[in-house]
Amino acid sequence: MGAWDLQQRVPVEHRVWGVFDRRYLPALLAVVGVALLWAVVMxxxxxxxxxxxxxxxxxxxxxxxxxxxxxxxWVYDEPPFPDAQSVKLFADGVSFTVQSGRFDGSSEQLLAQVTSHDDDWTTRGDARAFQSGQGFPGSATEIHGGDFSGALFAIAHEGTGVTAIAEGPVGAVTRHTRDVAEMIAGIRFDTGSARP
Structure with a gap:
């Protein structure tokens, strides 16, 4: 038997449409499926x-x-509606939540109030002062949970308090530090309007 004898015709009982070897059909369909996945679905x-x-x-x-x-x-958790009390965003496993409401006190007091009422995480180190994009004093602290880390920010101004929490896997939070800083700077109080 010569080397060329290996190229035999497909037996009739194994043919599909008279051409394809049905024994290789599952493998062919798998290849086509992967190609469609990467060319169309992804x-x-x-x-x-x-x-x-x-x-x-x-x-x-x-x-x-x-x-x-x-x-x-970033991507919204849910599309925000006007004058919502909070909004939550996501990027690469990191969440960023901003919440506003009435608060008569300082930024430090707001931070202390939030940290004393949340059992999902613990704070690490002393609170640090910062300035908002409008120059209002704020207070921030690091937070840590079982499998995440992040930071909590609080800004209080003229009877309104805003808190922001950034949390996620350590590496992901580190990669998005600049975004978080820009979003904190992007929190603004409309100081010219009356609020109930």
């Missing part, structure tokens, strides 16, 4: 995700005249 998923990403220059209105500028490329 681009469609990528496009749908990119459509949900928040564009640059977006401003969200929260309650009590507070506005907030999300970082570009």
């Amino acid at each position: 681009p469609a998923i990528d496009e749908s995700i990119s459509k949900d990403e928040i564009p640059a220059g977006t401003t969200v209105s929260l309650s009590r005249g507070v506005t907030f500028s999300p970082a570009q490329g």
Whole structure:
């Protein structure tokens, strides 16, 4: 038997449409399926995700005249409605939640109040002072949970308090430090409007 004798015709009982060897059909379908996955399904998923990403220059209105500028490329947990009390965003496993409400006290007091009422995480180190994008004094602290870390920020101004929490896996939070800093700076109080 010569080497060329290996190229035998497919037996009739194994043919599909008179040409294909049905014994190799499952493997062929698997290859076609993977090709369709990468050529059609994955681009469609990528496009749908990119459509949900928040564009640059977006401003969200929260309650009590507070506005907030999300970082570009983050995604809403739920689409915000005007004058909502809170909004939550996600990016690469990191969540960022901003909440506004009535608070008569200082930023330090607001931070202490929030940390004393939450059992999901613990604080580490002393609270640190910072300035908001409008120059109002704020207070921040690091937070840590079982499998996440992050930071809690509090800003109080003229009877309105705003808290922001950034949390997620350690590496992911570190990668998004700049975004978080920009979003904190993007929290603004409408000092010219009356608030109930």
